[in-house]
Amino acid sequence: MKRMQDLAALQRLLEQYELGGIFDQRAVQAMELVSYGKGDIICADGGRMNQLLLLVKGKLKVYKTLPNGKSILIRFYKPLAIVGDLELLTDFTVKGTVEAVGECLFIAIKYEELQATAYHDPAFLRFIIKHLSQKLYTFSNASSLNLLYPLETRFASYLVSINVDENDHPHIEEIRTSKLTEIAELLGASYRHLNRVVSQFVSAGLVERTRGSLYVKDIEQLKKLANGNLYN
Template structure:
């Protein structure tokens, strides 16, 4: 087994959850910031343990708009609902920062862990918590003003840096649940206040505290 996997499992208290022969079938994968792990609607093949970095989870609405479902930081699972329901991927998942995940193929879990009571309890608790987070995010999109959501999005997308790609503001507007025009207007207000600059396809953040105050300390994750 990869020493990094052993170290991560110990860090998050998961060593005893998985038998040795299951741990030996795990693989670690790395993704760069902005890289997509998988896309909504694709066939699901494995469970991912998020052990380092940050992920953005989005979903396509019935109207064809892509909306933020959640941001994830360690420790978390990706693909757990698909594993239980044996369904295609529900969301699109992208790395926000450099990210490390531990991959466990579904057949391994079904063959080796299906009767493991501790694993099933762990899975139940994780999925329950995930639905609570999803409910909070959806309420956030419905109840909070656009400027609050934009400030929160900028903060969520820049946990370890000050620059975010702004080449696709249309996508950003869809994710936040607003119009391109409204998004641009709010970004211009932030720029006039000296909190950000927007040029050459990049948004640079200069005042995180002001954005955090604007967001009312309400961050997507």
């Protein structure tokens, strides 16, 4: 994690995401910009949060580690997303692991600053409630996707989710085949089953498998296969 002192950049981001009416001046003065690199863990399942993080650039992957040690994918976040809102309003520990998919930039503000200012502001509370409602909706959607849809749909959704940027523009990402075991676990499948689906996708011209890596070749067909059921 890197902390950045750039008041001009902070002000531009507050204007871009229309946050001026959500936070009062005292809260704004307590804000700072923080960045994370690809693969960095923003917060881990079971940990504690002490600040609210507003994702303003980049993409995040959220997954849950189960009691048996396995993990399952919940969703991807893109701007404007909030990390730490549930923990702000409760005394809960973190209920999922949040990982940076690529370079990510956040507006950060300590809980103690919010509790003294925006925590009692109806505009801020409406803002938080709206984002919590969106999380509940997408969690329900992801649960349905994981439970009710075939692996072909889930894998297509995963590939689309990681191969578009926060503005939904194509951004082809290399997938190391050594990561397929991890991906299979996130999608609630066996490695053997996922490997068969990869072979099907290669034969159909949807992905290319070469030198230990996978590359998406036809993201539009993958979107059709996902049929609107995305992890976001």
